[in-house]
Amino acid sequence: MTIDRSFVEPNDQFPLGMRVLAVDDDPICLKLLETLLRKCQYHVTTTSQAIMALKLLRENKNNFDLVISDVHMPDMDGFKLLELVGLEMDLPVIMLSAYGDTKLVMKGISHGACDYLLKPVRIEELKNIWQHVVRRKKTDSKEQNNSDKPCHETEGGQAVTVTGDSDQNGKLNRKKRDQKEDENEDQSTQKRTRVVWTVDLHRKFVAAVNQLGIDKAVPKRILDMMNVEKLTRENVASHLQKYRLYLKRISVVASHQANMIAASGGADSPYLQMGFLNGLGNVPSMVGSAQFQNTDVRSLSSSGMLDRLNTPAGLGMRGLSSSGMVQLGHADNLINPINNQNKFHEVILPGNQNGNIQGMPTPFEFDQLQHKNGVDHIGDLSSANNDSMVFPISSGLSDGNMNGNSSRNSFLGAPHNPVMLQGQPQGIKRDELCGNQSFVTVASSNREYSSRLADFRGCIDSWPAVQASEIQSNSFTSNDCFKQDTRSYLMDRKSSIAMDTGNKSNNNSSIAVVPAGFPVLRTDLQSQAAPRQQSNAEQNMNDTQKQGWDENKQNPSHGPNLMCSFLNSMIPPHGVPDPFSQRLDLENTICHRNANGNNMIGQRNLVDSSTVQHNEVEQSAIGTTAKPKQGNLINQRKPQDGYSFDDVGSLEDLVTAMMKQEEDKSNMREGGWVYI
């Protein structure tokens, strides 16, 4: 823990010399962050404890311009630190986390973070963080000009609208307006703990309003009727204001109906309420009923949606997070799909009951298949024979295949991935053909993992889990991808994959369903193992794949596939060290083994067993017969490969090779994973 206690004057050469306080309990990340920030020519202070960070800040908040904090810390939750810093010191805070779950990002924003970065942090992202400081300074001065109130109140009001900072300038105006309008309520609200308008609370509110009559509903009376402790008139007043705006907005569609439904507290009301709460933030109400959806969604541009991620939304959102309605990061990708999928939202709630699926894709699938069962099964990953899970998803695609395969899919990414489901059984078949029990084990574990990952990811990909490795790595290391236009990214990859899949004769069922961007190589692997399977599988795969593509075009997530493929592809590489350490040509060790149909992995395993702690895992995990294909992969890859193993004479070449590989990746959709 390094603490620079010298007082540093703000630098006139801003952003150079901007004073950053970095907080992270992980020493590696902290050190990396510090070095990166120094490279950006900021002045950095680091600490691994949130408590120490607060102490430093409290000593003199003018010592720092910006705070970067990890989300998961042992001594204090990052969000708590974020709130405290925002409230007490009004410094911009950037959250940092390895976990880019939408809920978390949402939480960060609603707690007032001005940005949310994902690990690993890249220097390009850090180069721009000074904008948050500038923005806040600007906002501060504007607000102070506009407001007669003393500073702390302004800050309080600002805290409510501070989420606007992270978005575009257009929000500044809205923020000002909000601030003016809501200043009274927000200011006093802000001084207390934020009120989270949960579904129940909102329901009570709506009931009270309807009872009083929307025109006659005054905050005081509503408050009395709701009879909720710790709710102040101001809270109700501001909420009422938002509710009125919401009603006006939906009145175009069916305000009368909305009121009726809300008042009745019927089954639809959750939808309505969520729609409202969603609508508060102008976030497309994924969960709402069709009418709301269409109106809201279409009226929002993706940037607009993010713009509205203001506190009002935040308040509402938090309460609804369990419904998983909003995927802000995926807004770009989801809005259109939502528009196109009027039905899916109906299914969302059931899906969301598991709290796992958070995105359009799930409802999407369900919509297609009209099986809600799948959703319910999502959590049930452990059962080995999840035929029920598999079938609902696959039924829409090609029942014949699915039925024919023993579906030990705990893939519950199933909802995510119709294609994937198909892949699974195929995978099993392949294993059986190969006589590779261990592989099955791994594969099944992969499935489990992938299904978990599916939930985990919150977005669903229709690609078979087997291919996940690429996706996994992509989604993982570049979570930005999600934030950016993942859909187009995926689509690009998909289209390319489609061609590849078509071209590769080897398509193995389990692998065949290579989503665009995923190593088609896997397909090749499989093919050798189970030629018999291929024709059917391939057909099915291709069919479903195409279907999957169409269906999942808009699904940015890589979900379940990641796990599976990644775990699958994991297996082979371990054995390589020895050949390499002897400086054998890669070609010799890997590529040339293909021809023999040798079990490359097996050999490697044997060779490597001495270096491996868990031999049993290795042998079990790495089947004996499945590996040659990987050699195939490499062989096939080689021509396209950016690497020339013989003559990498300098690191520049290496970097170039890497770049080329990346390029190849996007062209060939091969993940770094797959190259075994």
Place this chain on the structure above:
Amino acid sequence: MLGLGADRLRADMNRLLAFLFHQGVLDEQFLQLQQLQDESSPNFVSEVVNIYFHESEKLLRNLRGLVLEREFSDYKKMGIHLNQLIGSSSSIGAKRLTNICVAFRAASDQNNPTACLRALELLEHEYCYLKNKLHEFFQIEQQRVMAAGVRYPIQN
């Protein structure tokens, strides 16, 4: 003579790196680490990686303890450890290991003991592999530096 040795060693280093990239063991984040190494911090990469190994071994030990707990596995704690491992692994560019951790985390989110155990095994296996490879890398680097006779930063 010395120069030739250094060049050859450098080629070996790069080949090793290329290989690891190809396998997906490392990703471009590792390159970023290397780019941060310069005269002012000549051993940056090896320092960071050593801290990483130190921390990861602790985490792996803890994870093993948690996973092998007979009665009641503390999945939440597992998740916390995994989060940290994911963060640090991805920060040094250990892509494959990170992916396993993510799978592991998903398994622990689902409270699935079998999957967790399997993931743990894979993780430990991968960790060993990574450690071996990176040690090898640093060894070559050291040799190269000695062979070159002068200390110069790795060209990016």
